[in-house]
Amino acid sequence: MALLPMERRLRLAGWTISAGLLIQLLTLLWVHPLAFVAFLMIGTPLVAVGAAYYLYFLILGSPREPIREPMKDEVS
Amino acid sequence: MLNTTTLEILFIALAIYLSHLLALRPELTRARGGKIVGFLALCVLPAAASWTGFSEQMDRSKQTQFCLSCHIMSDHGRSLYRDDLSYLPAAHFQNNRIPREVVCYTCHTTYTLYGPLQSKLEGLRHLYVQYLGTPPKPAEIKLYSPYNNRECLHCHDGSRSFEEASGHSDPDVLQQIKSNEVSCLACHDQVHDVGSLADATFWKEPQ
Numbered sequence: 001m002a003l004l005p006m007e008r009r010l011r012l013a014g015w016t017i018s019a020g021l022l023i024q025l026l027t028l029l030w031v032h033p034l035a036f037v038a039f040l041m042i043g044t045p046l047v048a049v050g051a052a053y054y055l056y057f058l059i060l061g062s063p064r065e066p067i068r069e070p071m072k073d074e075v076s
Numbered sequence: 077m078l079n080t081t082t083l084e085i086l087f088i089a090l091a092i093y094l095s096h097l098l099a100l101r102p103e104l105t106r107a108r109g110g111k112i113v114g115f116l117a118l119c120v121l122p123a124a125a126s127w128t129g130f131s132e133q134m135d136r137s138k139q140t141q142f143c144l145s146c147h148i149m150s151d152h153g154r155s156l157y158r159d160d161l162s163y164l165p166a167a168h169f170q171n172n173r174i175p176r177e178v179v180c181y182t183c184h185t186t187y188t189l190y191g192p193l194q195s196k197l198e199g200l201r202h203l204y205v206q207y208l209g210t211p212p213k214p215a216e217i218k219l220y221s222p223y224n225n226r227e228c229l230h231c232h233d234g235s236r237s238f239e240e241a242s243g244h245s246d247p248d249v250l251q252q253i254k255s256n257e258v259s260c261l262a263c264h265d266q267v268h269d270v271g272s273l274a275d276a277t278f279w280k281e282p283q
Binding site (some may be wrong): 003037039048076 | 100118137
C-alpha cells in the first residue's frame, strides 16, 4: 500500500523515537556514568527530535498533497 | 513481585513496541482511533518513558556502585573498609552512620551531577579524562573546592554528641564551624587518604 507523505514522515518519526527509546532501555541495564551520558546525549535527543518532527507536521500540517483524479475503475 | 526498575523497563519497552509498530505500519493512523494511538505512541508515551528513565538514571547516579564503577575510584571505595575508625569515611560507612548504598553522594552532595552547572561540566570532563585523556593517580585526586561543613552539618547539626563534644563546646568555635569559617576537616583530617592504603588493613564485612 502506497503511503501518504504524512505517513512517510510518521514512519521516520517512529523509527527515530524507537531508536532513542531502545538506547534509553539499554542504558538502564548498566549502572555506569557512560550509560547515563548515553541516555542523556543520545537516547533522549533522538526521542525529542522524533517527537518534535511528528508534532511539527501534525500541528503545522504537511505540504498540501496533490489531488489525484479518480481512476476509471474507482468511479462507480 | 516486580520492582520499580523492572516496571520502568517494561514501560519503556511498551513505548518502543508502539512507536515501532507505527514505524512499520503508519497507515494505521488513517482511522480516527489510529490517530489517537499515533499521538500516544509518538508523543505522550515517549515523553513519559524518557522522564521515567531520566528519573531512574538520576537515582542510580547517587549509588555507591555508580561512583565506584570507574576504576580510578576503586581506591576511594577500598578506603571505606579501612580497619581504622579514626578515618572518617571508614567510621561512617562501617557504623552505618550513612546509607551504604548512597555513601559517596551522602557526603559529596554537590559533586558533579548534583552541583551547579560548573560541577556538571566537571563531571563530563572526568569522563573525558577517564576515557580519552590521562587519568591522574587516585592519590592525586583532589576536590575542586574546600569541603563544605554543610555536608557534615546536615546530619550532625543539633545532635547532642556534636554540640557537647569537647572540641565544639566553645560557643565561638561552634559558631565558626556552623558558618563554615572553620572547616570540620581542620581537626578531623583523616579522610580517604588513598595514598596510604598499601600499608592499611581492611575490615571484612560479615556475610
